[in-house]
Amino acid sequence: MPKPPREFPNPLFKRWLEEWRDQAGERGRFRLQRTYERALSSLLKYPLPLHSGREARILQYFGEHICRQLDEQLEKHRHAQEDLVAPTTSGSGQEDGPPSNRDVLASDVPFLPAPFSTKPDQLQGQQLKKTKSVSHRRARGYFPAQRSGACAVLVALYQDSTNPHTRGYLTKSELQRAAQPLCDKSFFLAGPGSKITAWSAVSTLIRKELVLKTNIPARYSLTESGLTLAKELSSLGKLPLSQDNDLSHPATGTEEPLVDSEGDDGRVSGQDTSPAERSGEPRPEVFKPQFTFHPGHFDVVLCVDFIETTGGPTSRKRDLVNELERNGVPFSIRKLHVGDFLWVARERNSAGQLLTAQELVLDYVVERKRMPDLCGSIIDGRFHEQKFRLRQCGISHIIYLVEDSGSVQHLSLPEKTLQQAITNTQVVDGFFVKRTCDIRESAAYLTIMTRQLTKLYGDKTLLSCTKEELERERPLQPRNDSCVLLTFAEFNEGAVKNKPQTVNEVFARQLMQISGISGEKAAAILEQYKTPASLLAAYATCRTAQEKEQLLSGIKCGKLQRNLGPALSKTLAQLYCTPGPLL
Missing domain, CATH: 1.10.150.670 (Crossover junction endonuclease EME1, DNA-binding domain)
Structure with missing residues (x-):
């Protein structure tokens, strides 16, 4: 028979660290959140019970501050137990004084062995302590701070539930856009020195059974307890928009039209209703960008898939990077789920320095193939699959860069077959095929493209959108003074190769x-x-x-x-x- 799962020896410490971690994330203190996360990870690996925070000092990532915090919390917990249950130890033969930390742990978690004999009256007292302690914790409840990520998600889902045309759920991108005006932190981008966004609060809400996550792709909705809490949060009044909200451009301060948080139809505040709206007929959705780049406030940066800089012989690993550096091309090496090169418009501050901030993907992507790579992709079936994913990625201008380096005489397929595949890519699939002799010429082509795209987009206003909005807005493009583009996160997440398929x-x-x-x-x-x-x-x-x-x-x-x-x-x-x- 399989062994029963090992019971965790320090459940109180685990619970408190999780609470402190979540509170730090909700308040935007992401470094502190990371500190608690690492301490929690270290605690979960320790197999023995700890009687005090001081004893936890032996564990990795447990500094003086966390240990003192645990001891203080342990003392508060002990006093709460004493307040709930009158002392029963007098005359029982035990020494007067407060119980040890291990006693407190044992009284709260029944599977920990108590250091004293368990007589019937003591068991009854311990069970009473446990029941009242749990009810006391539930009475305190969970109430997120206003304009925190958790509060924004709950209120956004509640507002959607009051919409007569609601589907009963929101997708991730829909929920992010609906919650962003209600939160001081970004749901899309992490702050400086952090990898955590306001979206991390959703995991807390799911764990506390306030938000329900179903289906693939994910759908989010409120549970009964979540609906009750969301109503209470919403009844506190209309949440004001923050001054540093993402709806205003950080460099220019130009505000986009704000959405009335009391409305359920996505209408801009103060906009008159049309006859169709008054008659109850369905209306086309109004496009509202989550953020905007104005001319002169962004740079065009070439994104290079990390495979292009790490594959092949060691002598060629950095050839492409060296050529781009020699040509003065601003580039960023990262993991691309589709294509080998693409360009993003990256926001910059007033001093002209690049920031790790919002990025919009320009409407051009490059798939690079050396002749041996092309031969291998045709043989193993990746050739058609990659072209299909390129067509579905949301970018209109697809460039097929063919490097004719090396001889094709020793490849598994005849040269005529390879040339026919390249021709079909251009004629049948409609890709633009660019041939180069070697990696230096490929780098030169990427350099020219970067400069041309800088000129092409430099005087335009760039509007962010989701993939669904892009498909709806694409018939309106191209525009003379503006264009609608995907965020890099939306593009790369939607292009994951092994994601669940519809x-x-x-x-x-x-x-x-x-x-x-x-x-x-x-x-x-x-x-x-x-x-x-x-x-x-x-x-x-x-x-x-x-x-x-x-x-x-x-x-x-x-x-x-x-x-x-x-x-x-x-x-x-x-x-x-x-x-x-x-x-």
């Missing part, structure tokens, strides 16, 4: 496994039939087998809007309509 994405991959179905043709099919179920439903309405075979033949594909054709339509009908195995 039915629509799996259906697209399934279609592309059929010979003759390119990504372009698969996308055209998906425009009319989002899922296999919708396609099967369409086949079910067909009266004859011939009608099924011709169902998809008229779908328009590609820039030339050519028909999918009867051959592919028949193949798809056989695949999805044949009940048994295909012969």
Whole structure:
């Protein structure tokens, strides 16, 4: 039989460290939050009970401050126990005086052995202590500070629940945008010297069973206790917007239109309602950027995937970096989930120094392939998969950089096959193909692109958006004086290779496994039939087998809007309509 899980020997210390860690995060004291987190991690590894904070001094990351704090909390806990239960030790043979720290731990957590005999009346007294202690802790409750991350999340979810058109939940990006005006800290970017944002409060709310997280991608909603607390927080009054809110540009102080926190329709404060709104008809959503970059207040920076600087022989590891440095290109090495190079507009302060702050992804991405890499990707199937992910990443201008370095005579595929694959990438997929001779010429091309994009975007106003908003706003682009761009966090998170896939994405991959179905043709099919179920439903309405075979033949594909054709339509009908195995 499997052994029962080992019971943790220091539950009080663990609980207090977790509370102090969460409180520090809510107050924006991220260094202190990190200190408590490291101490908690060290405590969880220690297998023996600790009788006082002073004894914990032997553990890593337990300094004098934390140990003294634990002793003070332990003393308060002991006094609270004494206040709740009258002393019963007089005349029992025990010495007068306060119990030890171990006694306090034993009275609060029943599985710790007490250092004295457990008579029936003592057990009853200990159980009474435990029950009243728990009820006392519950009476104190959890009440986040105003304009903290936890408060903002609860109020944002409550405001959404009062919307008659609510879906009953918010996604992560929706919740971040709804909660940001209600919080003094950023939900998107960590402060200087920290990796934690206001979003970290959500884990606390989930652990305290105030917020429920379901589904993949995640959906957030209030529990019953969370709804009660959110109502109380919301009833305290309309939360004023902070002066350093992200809705105002830090360099210029120019404010974007503020959202009325009492409204449930996303309307700008003071805006008159239209006849359609008064009649209750659905209205198109108003685009409101989370932050804005004005001309002269950002720099264009080249982002290089770290694989491009670490792969290959040691002598070539830094060749690209050295060339970029020699050409004076501002660049940043980081992990990119799609593409090898892209450009971001990065905010800077009034002194012109670069900050670790907001970043917007420009509408250009580069996938670099040396001929051996191209050959290998075709053989193992990554060639089509990478191109599909590039088309889905939210960037319009995709550049396929082919480095013709080395000989192709000793590769596994003939040169004609490789050249045909490159041609198909340009003609069929619509990517811009750039050929270079070696890594130096590739660096020179990236240098020219960086300078051109600096000129192209330098006089524009850049507006941040989510991927859903970008798809909705893209028909309005290009604009002469402004453009809508994804934040780097939104772009890179949405491009994770192994993230959970939607039915629509799996259906697209399934279609592309059929010979003759390119990504372009698969996308055209998906425009009319989002899922296999919708396609099967369409086949079910067909009266004859011939009608099924011709169902998809008229779908328009590609820039030339050519028909999918009867051959592919028949193949798809056989695949999805044949009940048994295909012969």
